[in-house]
Amino acid sequence: MVFNSIHYLFFISVVFVLYFLLPAKQRWKLLLAASVYFYCTFDIKFLVLIAFSIFTSFFLAIKSEETADESKKKLFLHLAIWSSALILAVFKYYNFFAESGTELFASMGIAVSPLLIKIGLPIGLSFYTFQIIGYSLDVYYGVSKAERKLGIYSLYILFFPKLIAGPIEQSQNLLPQLHKEQNFDYNRITSGIKLIAWGLFKKVCIADRLSVFVDMVFSSPEQYSGLQSIIACYFLVFMVYTDFSGYTDMAVGAARIFGFNLIRNFNRPFISQNLTEFWKRWHISLYTWCYEYIYNPLSFNYRNWKQWGIILAIFATLTFSGLWHGAALTFIIYGVLHAIGLTAEYFLSPFRAKMKSTLPSLFYKYVSIAITFHFFLFTLIIFKSDTLSEAFYIIESFTKINISQFGLYLFGDYKIEFLLSFVFVFALLGMEYWQSKTDNYLSFHLKLPSFVRWSAYALMILIVVYFGVIKSNEFVYAQF
Amino acid sequence: MIKIFAKILLFALPAIIAVVITADKYDNGFIDFHYSKITGEGKSLIIGTSRASQGLIPEIVMQDTHFDSPMLNYAFTSYNSPYNKEYYRAIEMKLDPSTKNGIFILEIDPLAISENENEKTPSHLLSQQYIFHGDPNYEYLYRNVNPFYTLILRNNEGNPNCLPHKDGRLEIILNDSPAKTTERANEKLIAIKKEISHCKISDEKVEWLKKTIDLLKKHGKVILVRIPAWQPIIDAENKGFPNLNKILNEISTTQEIPYFDCSTFALKYAYIDGNHLNQESSKLFSKELNHLILSH
Known part of the structure; x- marks a missing residue:
């Protein structure tokens, strides 16, 4: 049951009605039941796995908090982390390492027949596993208190708006909210609905539209000219952004309807002037998690290594975040490239400061934005490609362009879709710019007259219904 | 709460009106191969794959019979309508519940009751469909014309290679020169042989075939038929699925329904691509089937 489906629309409408008909104290139970149902619509057999992870982490966190013995505390922590992490490792990475090992042995002349796991990846596994690990660490370090109600903790993990592709919620943010009784707030609810509509627009009008051309080119790059490949690469950036941020908007909007504030996952990443800033604006919940639980501990533990300790922490964090996306060399290299970029930024900071004061x-601002954007674009080409050779083939096309050949004929039957893509992407960038002028996301429009607002809402729905590309595939980040 | 739903409905109204007006005005051209099966109605049905979709003409099959009419050709393709839960549901939703004396032709193509060991069975075309009646069928149009505004761009134009009839039958119009026909037949034979090499009869699909028969028997007479194709293709199927006729004969006996194995008539007919009867042969075979029905 993906967010952009009739089934989900019906589901959330029913849950919404029942939620506010129930007494406030019972509402969390409805959300928990709805979340379990939501998860089962993807694959009921994996419910056992997530239940196991929930139960073990719940009880181990309590045990960890209750004991004064530091070694026992650490034992419970490790059990909590590894019981979930091993499941992630097996389902997500086992086949990759088994096949890589086989290739390595084959290169040494040793024939090995690996036992591969032929079972799908449980939906949301990467996201909820990180949430569980983060929670376990927070309890261990005393940042959060262990949750004593199994039902509330289960809801914290299973909460359906964020279950399949995040945001990765930290315990300090969501858990306390789950204990509060949520009232019917008309403005809050309508704000959530608007956010869902905006996310839906991004997904079906932009992301799925761009993906038609992007997938065509990336699946057979040799059939397309250099110019077509380059345009596909630019489309790729906006496709990934609108797909993921669209999903996040729908998740945050749905949570807001029920009275919960989830972490904002994107904050206009394409205005970043450097990679450090970029990673504070892109997939914020993942990088917050990596920063809190990988970068900080490593940079602290290796602080005696001075700058080399920081570099080690950067490489470990970014490589890990690349690997988080999946078991493929391209994802690892994606992470490593960003680590190199951040390290270069670190060493070049005096030079950049000088440029900033001189130019x-x-x-300076727009050149910095352009460099950061294009660095991200190049790494995304590797991220998207199935193999490195495919990625290099596409990158090589940047050297084979002839701008004079640009014309709508390049897009064949895709001409009108290409023009619509441009219009919608510019509309998106314009809206984000306009919205950046206010503190509240999407609330700037409340200053407009009612007639204008209502017309805009109707127009938005008309655009989504009329121009939306309905694809049966899921959101890009749900596959991670 | 009511205010929220009322406002959503109000804001969605222009979009709904736009969709309805567009569908009403622009659904007269070629939509896809299957739209006429959704908008058409029939008390009797032809069920099966593309061989039946192209090869059986309802009007001719029903001629002089006493069964409830009209007949709708509700056969899709072996890719889109193998015998399974989803096709069963689509048949159940399309069935006119008032039918008591219908006739239901179940065409059996071995690929419709087999599974490919390398591929997961794709979802049926109609697996997400809720509304199976109505002309225009707004839901089908919205789901399958994507993005929806492209319906206007089509401008009610037809398809020079494909003519879907109101009775659900699909007529494919291709270059019928002997050279082209032979070329297509050879390509089709290679493709079918390759597919067969990875397939085996599926117990699950055979069960769904039986369930489909049970469902349809409540509304009239059910007939199993194997439609002829180019002899080399039939030979490949018989070789790849040696138990096929045994299975079908067993079903025929236990379900007490007739089974007409017309694949033995392969040499009597001509084909557009080896797999599907051409126009003239469709008429002839439909007549043949009509005689078999009348004489049984």
Whole structure:
């Protein structure tokens, strides 16, 4: 049951009605039941796995908090982390390492026949596993108190708006909210609905539209010219952004309807002037998690190594985050490239400071934005490609362009879709710019007259219904 | 709460009106191979794959019979309508519950009751469909014309290679020169042989075939038929699925329904691509089937 389906629309409508008909104290139970149902619509057999992870982490966190013995505390922590992490490792990475090992042995002349696991990846596994690990660490370090109600803790993990592709919620944010009784707040609910509509627009009008051309080119790059490949690469950036941020908007909007504030996962990443800033604006929940639980501990533990300790922490964090996306060399290299970029930024910071003070501010700003954007674009090409050779083939096409050949004919039957893509992407960027002028996400429009607002809402729905591309595939990040 | 739903409905109204007006105005051209099966109605049905979709003409099959009419050709493709839970549901939803004396032709193509060991069975075309009646069928149009505004761009134009009839039958119009026909037949034979090499009869699909028969028997007479194809293709199927006729004969006996193995008539007919009867042969075979029905 994906977010952009009639089934989900019906589901959330029913849950919404029942939620506010129930007494406030009972509402969390409905959300828990709805979340279990939501998960089962993907694959009921994996419910056992997530239940196991929930039960073990719940009880081990309590045990960890209750004991004063430091070694026992550590034991419970490790059990909590590894009981979930091993499941993730087996389902997500076992086949990759088994096949890689086989290739390595084959290169040494040793024939090995690996036992591969032929079972799908449980939906949301990467996301909820990280949430569980983060929670276990928070309890161990005393950042959060262990949750004593199994039902509330289960809801914290299973909460359906964020279950399949995040945001990865930290315990300090969501758990306390689950204990509060949520009232019927008309403005909050309508704000959530608007956010869902906006996310849906991003997904079906932009992401799925761009993906038609992107998938065509990336699946057979040799059939397309350099210019077509380059345009596909630019489309790729906006496709991934609108797919993931669209999903996040729908998740945050759905949670808001029920009275919960989830972490914002994107904050206009394409205005970043450097990679450090970029990673504070892109997939914020993942990088917050990595920063809190990998970078900080490593940089602290290796602080005696001075700058090399920081570099080690950067490489470990970014490589790990690349690997988090999946068991493929391209994902690892994606992470490593960003680590190299951040390290270069670290060493070049005096030079950049000098440039900033020397050059005209607007020039410096926009050149920085362009460099950061294109660095991300190149790494995304590797991220998207199935193999490195495919990625290099596409990157090589950047050297084979002839701007004079640009024309709508390049897009064949995709011409109108190409023009619509441009219009919608510019509309998106314009809206984000306009919305950045206010503190509240999407609330700037409340200052407009009612007639204008209502017309805009109707127009939005008309655009989504009329121009939306309905694809049966899921959101890009749900596969991680 | 009511205010929220009322407002959503109000804001969605222009979009709903736009969809309805567009569908009403622009659904007269070629939509896809299957739209006429959704908008058409029939008390009697032809069920099966593309061989039946193209090869059986309802009007001719029903001629002089006493069964409830009209007949709708509700056969899709072996890819889109193998005998399974989803096709069963689609048949159940399409069935006119008032039918008491219908006739239901179940065409059996071995690929419709087999499974490919390398591929997961794809979802049926109609697995997400809720509304199976109505012309225009707004839900089908919205689901399958994507993005929806492209319906206007089609401008009610037909398809030079494909003519879907109101009775659900699909007429494919291709270059019928002997050279082209032979070329297509040879390509089809290679493709079918390759497919067969990875397939085996599926117990699950055979069970769903039986369930489909049980469902349809409540509304009239059920007939199993194997439609002829180019002899080399039939030979490949018989070789790849040596138990096929045994299975079908067993079903025929236990379910007490007739089974007409017309694959033995392969040499009597001509085919557009080896797999599907051409126009003239469709008429002839439909007549042949009509005679078999009348004489049984």
